[in-house]
Amino acid sequence: MLTGAGISAESGIRTFRDSDGLWHDHRIEDVATPEGWQRNPGLVLEFYNQRRRELHKAQPNAAHIALARAEETFDVRIITQNIDDLHERAGSTKVLHLHGELKKARSTADPSLIYDIEGTELNLGDRCELGSQLRPHIVWFGEDVPAMPLAAQIVQTADVFAVVGSSLVVYPAAALVQYVPPTAPIFVVDPKDVSVPTWREVIFIKEKASVGVPKMLEAMRDFFTEDKRKGE
Numbered sequence: 001m002l003t004g005a006g007i008s009a010e011s012g013i014r015t016f017r018d019s020d021g022l023w024h025d026h027r028i029e030d031v032a033t034p035e036g037w038q039r040n041p042g043l044v045l046e047f048y049n050q051r052r053r054e055l056h057k058a059q060p061n062a063a064h065i066a067l068a069r070a071e072e073t074f075d076v077r078i079i080t081q082n083i084d085d086l087h088e089r090a091g092s093t094k095v096l097h098l099h100g101e102l103k104k105a106r107s108t109a110d111p112s113l114i115y116d117i118e119g120t121e122l123n124l125g126d127r128c129e130l131g132s133q134l135r136p137h138i139v140w141f142g143e144d145v146p147a148m149p150l151a152a153q154i155v156q157t158a159d160v161f162a163v164v165g166s167s168l169v170v171y172p173a174a175a176l177v178q179y180v181p182p183t184a185p186i187f188v189v190d191p192k193d194v195s196v197p198t199w200r201e202v203i204f205i206k207e208k209a210s211v212g213v214p215k216m217l218e219a220m221r222d223f224f225t226e227d228k229r230k231g232e
């Protein structure tokens, strides 16, 4: 399962590329690149502090909850591009964050030093145990995606794959679709058309996540029951 900003939209968290999206109010190069951080770390810290204040008020929605509940039937592996913790707060137990986590900070001297952020604010002068400035534990544009090899490995073992709430325009995340085994059906849940970078047929559920994810899980259950019947 690959999720994007769209799955958190109904929790009140803005997406990036919808009309009211984050990238319409902020220049990516100012708030989500290493160059922006070098130029004005205070602006970057404030951008993510604002995201953390919004997240503090947000709750998981029906889509997050349905995916958490699906762990009773499926071995659900969530690979998310989102930096929020709504999957975890809904109860999902296997969540891999490709682009980092909003509630974590990391040392600028030693990237292996990662800390939970108490509250919503991370400010200039907040330092790691080595005395260096802390930065958001988030993958910025132009930086490596260290979780990508593990994510690809997980997708290669999938019996079924789904994309929920992603425009699939950012790489390498979007390329995960190419790791799906040929026998595994691919579902996409999104109220808008999404161009999926695969030659394969895709089962499109053109709904908001809160409606589309429960529908998708129903279809997955039917698919596997059907398969079992055939297999008998």
Ligand code: APR
Pocket: 003, 004, 005, 006, 007, 009, 010, 015, 016, 017, 018, 021, 081, 082, 099, 164, 165, 166, 167, 168, 169, 170, 189, 190, 191, 192, 194, 207, 208, 209, 210
């Ligand atoms: N339910 C499901 N999908 C929705 C909903 C909803 N309620 N509302 C919007 N969407 C869909 C949009 O139609 C769009 O396809 O969610 C998708 C959001 O796309 P983006 O804003 O591009 O978000 P995402 O794909 O997660 O962006 C990937 O880009 O900016 C970087 O690092 C950032 O992780 C992010 C990455």
